[in-house]
Amino acid sequence: AQSVTQPDIHITVSEGASLELRCNYSYGATPYLFWYVQSPGQGLQLLLKYFSGDTLVQGIKGFEAEFKRSQSSFNLRKPSVHWSDAAEYFCAVGDGGYQKVTFGTGTKLQVIP
Amino acid sequence: DVKVTQSSRYLVKRTGEKVFLECVQDMDHENMFWYRQDPGLGLRLIYFSYDVKMKEKGDIPEGYSVSREKKERFSLILESASTNQTSMYLCASSHRGEQYFGPGTRLTVT
Numbered sequence: 001a002q003s004v005t006q007p008d009i010h011i012t013v014s015e016g017a018s019l020e021l022r023c024n025y026s027y028g029a030t031p032y033l034f035w036y037v038q039s040p041g042q043g044l045q046l047l048l049k050y051f052s053g054d055t056l057v058q059g060i061k062g063f064e065a066e067f068k069r070s071q072s073s074f075n076l077r078k079p080s081v082h083w084s085d086a087a088e089y090f091c092a093v094g095d096g097g098y099q100k101v102t103f104g105t106g107t108k109l110q111v112i113p
Numbered sequence: 114d115v116k117v118t119q120s121s122r123y124l125v126k127r128t129g130e131k132v133f134l135e136c137v138q139d140m141d142h143e144n145m146f147w148y149r150q151d152p153g154l155g156l157r158l159i160y161f162s163y164d165v166k167m168k169e170k171g172d173i174p175e176g177y178s179v180s181r182e183k184k185e186r187f188s189l190i191l192e193s194a195s196t197n198q199t200s201m202y203l204c205a206s207s208h209r210g211e212q213y214f215g216p217g218t219r220l221t222v223t
Contacts, residue, residue, distance in 0.1 A: 009153070032210050044156075044203070044214040051210065090155060094210050099144055099163055100171070101212060105155035 002027045002093050006104035013081050014112050021076040021107050023065075023091030032094035033074040034101070035065055039087040047089075050074065061085070086111045116140075117215035119204050125221045132191040134218050136204030145187040146212065147171075147179060150201040162187055194222045 003026045013019055025031055035047040048059025055067040065076045074091060088108045094101040120135035138145065144163050148156040148171075158171030160179040168179050176198060180188045187206075191198055199222045205212040 006155075034211070036212075043216045044205075044212075046211055046213075049211060099207075100158065100161060100169075101146075101207075101210075102158070102172075103148075103156040105153060 002095060002102045004091050004093050004102055004104035006091055006107050008107045010108045010110065012110040012112060015083050016080050019078045019081045019109070021089050021109070023074045023076065023104060024072050025074060025093040026072065027093050033067060034092040034094065035059065035063070035076050036090045036092060037087045038090065044090065047076070081111055083111045083113070085109060117204060117206055117213050119215040119218050121218050122216060123219050125223065126194050127223055128195060130194050132194050132220065134189040134202055134220070136187045136215055137185055138206035138213070139185065140206065140208065141184065142206035142208050143184070144207040145181065146205045146207065147187065147189045148203045148205065149173070150203055150217070156203065159189065196222050198222050
C-alpha cells in the first residue's frame with residue numbers, strides 16, 4: 001500500500017528565508033507525486049506535481065520540488081518565503097491509474113516577520 | 114476554471130440522524146473522491162468513484178456510504194451520524210491525477 005510521511009508537523013521560518021519541507025513516500029512502482037497547499041479557511045490548491053521526466057519540477061508561487069528515487073523523497077523548496085506562504089502543506093502520492101491519492105499528515109508553516 | 118461545489122459549508126446534526134453531503138463538479142471528470150480532514154491526521158480517503166454508479170472503498174469507509182447517479186454529482190451519506198464523525202469533509206474530482214477540491218463542509222455531530 002502507498003503511504004506518505006511528512007516528518008515535520010510544524011515549521012517556523014523568517015520572512016525572506018529559504019524553506020524546505022520534507023516528504024518521504026512508499027510506493028512499489030514509479031510514483032505520481034503532488035504537493036498541495038491549504039491556506040487558512042481555504043480549500044486545497046495544487047502547487048506542483050511529478051509524473052515523469054525531469055526530477056526537478058516547478059510549481060506555482062515560486063515553489064519547486066525534487067524527486068529523488070534513491071531516497072524515496074519529494075521535498076518542497078522555496079528560496080525566499082513570503083508572509084502569505086503561511087499555510088498547511090500536504091504531500092501526496094498517487095497510483096498509476098490516476099485514481100487513489102494518499103496524503104501525508106501535513107506540515108503547518110508559520111512565517112515570522 | 115474547474116469548480117467543485119459542496120452543498121453546505123457548515124452543518125450541525127444530532128447523533129443518529131441521517132446526513133447527506135452533496136458534491137457537484139462542472140468539468141466532466143470521471144473520478145470523484147470524499148475525504149475527511151482531522152488535525153494531525155491529514156486527509157483520509159473515505160470513498161471514491163471512477164464512473165457513474167461505480168464506487169470503491171477508501172481507507173476509512175466504516176459508517177459511510179456514497180451514491181453517484183450522475184457523473185457530476187457524488188454524495189456522501191452518514192447513515193446514523195455519531196459524534197466521532199465530527200470533522201471537515203472534502204470532496205474532490207480529478208483529471209490525470211490532479212485533484213480539484215471543494216471548499217469543504219464542517220460537520221458537527223452533537
